[in-house]
Amino acid sequence: MDIELGRKSINCNEEGDSQKLGTIDPKSTPFANIMEVDRVDGRTGNQRRPVVCTRGVLNRAHGSASWAQGDTKVIAAVYGPKAGTKKNENPEKACIEVIWKPKTGQSGKPEREYEMVLKKTLQSICLLNVHPNTTTSVIIQVVNDDGALLPCAINAACSALVDAGFPLKHLAVAICCCVADNGHIILDPKKLEEQNMKAFIYLVFPNSIQSVLPEGSLKPGGEVTEHGIITSVTHGVMAVDDYFSCLKMGRAAAVELSDFLRNSLKSKAGNDPSKAG
Amino acid sequence: MIVFEFLCTLIGEHVLLRTIVGFVAPDLVELNLEHQWEKMEQKLANSLTMTVNEKKFVENALLSDIRVDGRRPFDYRNLTIRFGSEDGSSEVQLGQTQVIAFVTGQLVQPYRDRPNEGTFAIYTEFSPMADPSFEPGRPGDSAIELGRIVDRGLRESRAVDTESLCVIAGKLVWSIRIDLHIIDNGGNLVDAANIAALAALSTFRRPECTFGGEDGQELIVHPPDVREPLPLIIHHFPVAVTFGFIGKENIVVIDPTHYEEAVMGGSLTATLNTNGDVCAIQKAGGDGVLQSVIMQCLRIASVKAGDITSKIKNAVESYNTQRSLRKIKRHNPSSAVSNVAKHHAERLTLGANEVCVGNQSNEHDKMSERNSTTKGVSGGLASWDPNSQGVDADAWRDSLPCATPLDKYKEESSQVNPETKSAEQFSDTNSFASTHEATNIVSPEKQSKTLKDAVKPKRKRRNKSTSNAHAS
Numbered sequence: 001m002d003i004e005l006g007r008k009s010i011n012c013n014e015e016g017d018s019q020k021l022g023t024i025d026p027k028s029t030p031f032a033n034i035m036e037v038d039r040v041d042g043r044t045g046n047q048r049r050p051v052v053c054t055r056g057v058l059n060r061a062h063g064s065a066s067w068a069q070g071d072t073k074v075i076a077a078v079y080g081p082k083a084g085t086k087k088n089e090n091p092e093k094a095c096i097e098v099i100w101k102p103k104t105g106q107s108g109k110p111e112r113e114y115e116m117v118l119k120k121t122l123q124s125i126c127l128l129n130v131h132p133n134t135t136t137s138v139i140i141q142v143v144n145d146d147g148a149l150l151p152c153a154i155n156a157a158c159s160a161l162v163d164a165g166f167p168l169k170h171l172a173v174a175i176c177c178c179v180a181d182n183g184h185i186i187l188d189p190k191k192l193e194e195q196n197m198k199a200f201i202y203l204v205f206p207n208s209i210q211s212v213l214p215e216g217s218l219k220p221g222g223e224v225t226e227h228g229i230i231t232s233v234t235h236g237v238m239a240v241d242d243y244f245s246c247l248k249m250g251r252a253a254a255v256e257l258s259d260f261l262r263n264s265l266k267s268k269a270g271n272d273p274s275k276a277g
Numbered sequence: 278m279i280v281f282e283f284l285c286t287l288i289g290e291h292v293l294l295r296t297i298v299g300f301v302a303p304d305l306v307e308l309n310l311e312h313q314w315e316k317m318e319q320k321l322a323n324s325l326t327m328t329v330n331e332k333k334f335v336e337n338a339l340l341s342d343i344r345v346d347g348r349r350p351f352d353y354r355n356l357t358i359r360f361g362s363e364d365g366s367s368e369v370q371l372g373q374t375q376v377i378a379f380v381t382g383q384l385v386q387p388y389r390d391r392p393n394e395g396t397f398a399i400y401t402e403f404s405p406m407a408d409p410s411f412e413p414g415r416p417g418d419s420a421i422e423l424g425r426i427v428d429r430g431l432r433e434s435r436a437v438d439t440e441s442l443c444v445i446a447g448k449l450v451w452s453i454r455i456d457l458h459i460i461d462n463g464g465n466l467v468d469a470a471n472i473a474a475l476a477a478l479s480t481f482r483r484p485e486c487t488f489g490g491e492d493g494q495e496l497i498v499h500p501p502d503v504r505e506p507l508p509l510i511i512h513h514f515p516v517a518v519t520f521g522f523i524g525k526e527n528i529v530v531i532d533p534t535h536y537e538e539a540v541m542g543g544s545l546t547a548t549l550n551t552n553g554d555v556c557a558i559q560k561a562g563g564d565g566v567l568q569s570v571i572m573q574c575l576r577i578a579s580v581k582a583g584d585i586t587s588k589i590k591n592a593v594e595s596y597n598t599q600r601s602l603r604k605i606k607r608h609n610p611s612s613a614v615s616n617v618a619k620h621h622a623e624r625l626t627l628g629a630n631e632v633c634v635g636n637q638s639n640e641h642d643k644m645s646e647r648n649s650t651t652k653g654v655s656g657g658l659a660s661w662d663p664n665s666q667g668v669d670a671d672a673w674r675d676s677l678p679c680a681t682p683l684d685k686y687k688e689e690s691s692q693v694n695p696e697t698k699s700a701e702q703f704s705d706t707n708s709f710a711s712t713h714e715a716t717n718i719v720s721p722e723k724q725s726k727t728l729k730d731a732v733k734p735k736r737k738r739r740n741k742s743t744s745n746a747h748a749s
Contacts, residue, residue, distance in 0.1 A: 057375075059373040139406035
């Protein structure tokens with residue numbers, strides 16, 4: 001009798017895809033000055049780093065995922081739903097608890113901020129009424145930080161929740177845009193680029209809806225749901241126009257990323273029947 | 278007092294306290310004890326409880342020398358050592374147990390009683406993601422014990438040379454900090470954490486410091502891209518080997534899983550090195566065992582320590598070779614183009630940095646997946662920077678044996694590449710060519726010239742013919 005149940009892990013890497021899809025034809029976009037940007041690793045202004053998403057990395061956790069964007073790598077694990085909510089939390093809904101573990105050192109104020117942002121983002125994508133009076137813990141471990149850490153963590157947490165089978169309304173797709181001193185908008189910066197920028201934004205969009213009905217993806221008023229913004233965290237000062245340009249670029253990148261997410265999360269074949277213990 | 282004790286034995290302390298305090302301050306009781314009770318219940322619910330049947334099964338199976346996961350009593354689980362993209366970070370997987378280690382260094386003032394020695398400290402984090410019963414916040418007893426065992430093995434046996442960490446005696450020394458993160462608890466955390474710490478220490482590099490400035494007294498810390506950082510001096514590798522004692526007859530098993538840990542009556546951790554020195558022994562309580570059993574354990578441990586040390590050394594060596602190849606790229610006669618090439622070679626070797634020691638997927642899969650990764654990257658290169666040199670063959674070729682186990686899904690996606698039609702077809706050339714189907718990578722005219730220099734012409738011709746045969 002084999003008490004231990006094996007865990008399979010699916011590793012999806014879209015290096016080839018991202019290089020191809022991440023480039024938007026410059027003639028069709030309003031920001032024609034993007035292609036002139038000279039980045040350290042040779043990417044263009046609106047090109048993401050290659051993404052590696054692996055589900056089921058951990059054996060004990062109910063759901064786990066590791067997400068790497070270039071050199072930035074984050075592991076997320078989900079335990080839950082567990083009985084009971086924390087104090088001061090609404091017992092009519094599920095409660096989400098986020099624990100952020102930095103690479104080295106003690107958890108300090110920046111970690112608290114990340115936990116709060118992540119918690120609020122995840123609360124908006126989860127169906128909280130399905131498991132009332134329960135707590136689901138999401139634990140994030142930073143393996144390497146090379147820019148765009150919070151978006152990486154949000155993507156990892158979302159994949160981990162999918163891996164755990166937690167009921168979600170839709171997926172969250174996170175991306176980082178920054179504004180350079182000369183006004184160029186750059187997507188997915190590395191750490192050095194982030195530090196030299198005037199301002200950068202972390203944006204989280206819902207993933208695009210694939211509806212059976214042709215009108216299914218439109219909200220009343222004709223605005224497509226995938227253009228809604230779940231979370232926007234900005235650092236630094238930028239002009240309003242720059243902010244809107246970042247939003248446009250972020251949306252376009254999020255659409256491709258959400259296609260990648262849909263394909264990679266769908267491809268996992270029948271899960272193990274039991275992960276308890 | 279005597280009445281109190283008598284009542285205690287009858288009812289139980291908790292309940293007694295509660296009734297007494299209940300008479301005095303009813304509200305206080307409600308809040309505090311309720312809360313503690315809830316926490317205890319949560320902890321019990323989360324920790325692993327084994328049924329009597331399961332315990333009996335484990336013990337009975339051991340009587341016939343079989344363990345629940347099919348191992349024999351003195352077999353270790355599969356050990357995989359991988360390294361991150363930065364120096365001094367390692368990830369170890371021992372069966373289902375996973376541990377990540379990070380090593381960082383800082384210049385600090387030395388301790389007053391040791392003015393010319395550096396310091397090192399170990400911080401252990403039992404992450405709540407490893408086990409539902411691990412709580413965030415302060416480390417518990419087992420976390421502290423693990424940290425102490427690893428620390429004793431490294432410090433007291435003088436495995437890490439601390440005198441070489443001294444910069445200015447009495448004023449500035451290097452302080453090395455090792456962070457161990459347990460991310461998956463599959464049992465035997467001590468061994469895995471120890472291996473992770475050793476691997477991370479072996480690949481850690483500290484910046485070089487020299488004296489300069491006007492008076493020659495100023496300390497300059499050179500950043501890594503100016504001067505090559507230096508590795509730590511490690512004299513020997515103290516490897517921890519853990520034994521569990523299960524059942525009334527105290528049957529010995531090595532490398533217990535977390536099920537066996539829940540069942541075992543006692544455990545012994547022996548830290549040894551390949552020179553035959555016993556660096557540390559930890560047997561904290563538990564069932565008593567015979568001296569002869571302990572001697573047998575030590576003998577077995579020294580054999581296992583040799584195995585593990587050679588695995589660590591192999592992994593570190595391959596990491597170092599790849600790292601030096603990356604360095605070569607960096608010193609290329611500079612142009613923006615070659616920097617691009619360097620970075621892409623780096624990106625490639627980032628994937629290849631994962632050195633798999635232990636049983637992994639078969640070579641064929643490795644090779645084809647490796648190639649499709651490369652193709653993905655260089656295909657992308659061709660699409661937006663036609664003047665780039667593409668991927669350098671050397672870094673590419675040498676990183677091939679250390680392939681990451683990647684999924685077929687990615688292979689499918691990277692084969693769809695419309696830009697490839699225009700460029701020249703160039704097939705992979707290496708010694709493994711015969712064992713796999715030739716997968717083609719795309720590269721512009723310039724790249725074929727560089728690769729041609731690196732590769733013998735007759736091999737290329739042979740592979741071209743095989744690729745044509747496969748294509749047709």
